[in-house]
Amino acid sequence: MTAHFDPSAEARLAALAEAAREELAATAFATRPWVHPRHENGAAMLDVAIIGGGQSGLFVGHALQRAGVTNIAVLDRSPQGYEGVWETYARMHEIRSPKEVCGGEGGIASLSVRSWFIARHGRAAWDAIERVPRLDWMAWLRWYRSVVAVPIENGVTVTDIDFDADGVTLATLQAGRAGHVRARLAVLATGMDGGGTWQVPEIISASLPRERYDHTSDIVDIRALKGKRIGILGAGAAGFDMAVAALEAGAARVDMFMRRESLPMVDLIRDFETAGHLQHAPELSDAIKWALASLLGGLSQSPAEHHFNKAWSFPNFAMHLGAPWREIRLDGDAIAVTTPKGAHAFDHVFAATGVCVDMADRPELAKVAAGAALWRDRFVPPADDPSPGRLNFPYLNRTYQFQPREAGTAPGIERIFAFNALGGMSMGGISQVSISSHKFGIPRLVRGITGFLFAEQHARVLEDMMRPRPPSIAIAPHIRARLGMPAEA
Structure with missing residues (x-):
């Protein structure tokens, strides 16, 4: 739907924000800070640094605050209000999850997208x-941030992640100035490509100059596609999003190609959205996790119905099934593409070919990649399903922590939590970039973090209980006299 902000909406949203604060206050039991400060060389350490201030980082930051872990920072490279994908390269009309999805609000109904949407529209x-329409989802996230006041530092790029037995060191770049952040723990909340790179097939990248192709995740001047012949390799959700954007911008023609002979028609992810799976999938055996990944990878996700139908509403849109690109080259000023079913000419092409998850492709993860256990180190795949790419995923524990490749090596690597696409294999089929994962994934992550921090102060539990405290009751002077107690000073 088209967003419409009527004159009374601002007042309703202000009232909703106040209601959310009341709910937060009403459910504030056991939320006070409890973590003992840690210092190194006279400097205070953060308890948790969260890399990424999109929806996952925002929700995790708030959940930690509600768990009494308040000495945190959320670092995001984007300008304020533009964290995440929703107003950068995402092009769908509406998010793919059903509107009933919840979890980020942490059980506070007034913070939910439902309450916000009703107040606004x-x-x-x-x-x-x-x-929920995409732009409304992003507007809700901005409002959510304003209510819960998670400390997000914008314009900060993390260029290196190092670790040791006592903490994690992040090298940063902000406005051209190098710096560093020292924290006891770090969370990677860096989304779909935070553990690898968007994948452009070599047949495209090796055959064309860079200005003649893009990945659907690239930030593109859509207006420049007007009057152009556009080819899209890949018929998943992102491919249809790109097709509709190009068609609406006035592209002369859009042709979409997929290697499969039939279009995926089922969104299998919806079957995973049960408390049983979302809560307990990390407990599945490695063999079942591997088979689930094969099933999901083999079926592919169906396109969003809205954009599928929208693309087909244009007479200058076409799909080519069973038509992988066999050859691509420049033919004069045109891009010539050959498939088993014919030849085509384009002015610009897009790869809608997903992401390759491999920490080796992320410079800031080089030290983590060198020491972390991968699936190849812990699991031997069946002979009929080798899938070498999946073996590059890190082998995480049930609370998203990296594990050392060999016992006794990489001390401190367990201080880093991968709440991004890197968790896809170890968590049993639902990636942490999925909105559906948040209801159960965020509490699981927070339990891992608070458990780690509490374990580091076990030795102080008795000391804390025995420290001097003011009296818990006030005793009247005449009762003090009868008990032989000295008068209060």
């Missing part, structure tokens, strides 16, 4: 949609 508008 009205109950009838909420009842009329099946999924």
Whole structure:
């Protein structure tokens, strides 16, 4: 739907923010800070540094605050209000999750996207949609941040992640100035490509100059596609998002190609959205996790119905099934593409070919990649399903922590938590970049973090209990006299 901000919406949202603060206050039991400060060389350490201030980093930061872990910082490279994908390269009309999805609000109903949407657009508008429009989702995240006041530092790029037995050191770059952040623990909340790179097939990258192709995740001037012949390799959700964006911008023609002979018609992810799977999938055996990854990878995700139908509403859109690109080259000023079913000419092409998860492709993860256990170190795949790419995923524990490749090596690597695409294999089929994972994944992550921090102060538990405290009751002077107690000073 088209966003409409009526004059009374601002007042309703202000009232909702106040209601959310009241709910937070009403459920504030056991949320006070409890972590003992840690210093190194006279300098205070953060308890937790969260890399990435998009939805995952924002929600995790708030959940930690509610768990009494307040000495945190969230670092994000983007300008304020533009964290994450929603107003950068995401192009879908609406998010893919059903509108009922929840978890980021942490059980505070007034913080939920449902409450926000109704306050902004009205109950009838909420009842009329099946999924939340993308721009509304981002507007909700901005409002959420303003209410919960998570400390996000924008314009900060993390260029290196190092670790030792006592903490994690992040090298940073902000406005051209190098710096560093020292924290006891670090969380990678860096989304889909935070553990690898967007994948452009070599047949494209090796055959064309860089200005003639893009990945669908690249930030593109859509207006420049007007009047152009566009080819898209890949027919997943991102491919249809790109197709619709190009068609709406006035592209002369958009052709989409996929190697499969049939279009994926089922969104299998919805079957995973049960408390059983979302809560307990990390407990599955490695063999079942591997088979699940094979199933999901083999079926592919169906495109969003809205953009599928929208693309087909344009007469200058076409799909080519069973048509992988066999050859691509420049033919004069045109891009010539050959498939088993024919030849085509384009002005610009896009790869809608997903992400390659491999820490070796992320310079800031070089030290982590050198010491972390990978699936190849812990699991022997079946002979009929080798899938070498999946073996590059880190072998995480159930609370998203990296593990040393060999016992006794890489001390401190368990201080880093991968709440991004790197957790896809170890968590049993639902990646942490999925909104559906948040309801159960965020509490699991927070338990891992608070458990780690509490374990480091076990030795102080008795000391804390025995420290001097003011009296818990006030005793009247005449009772003090009868008990033989000295008068209060």
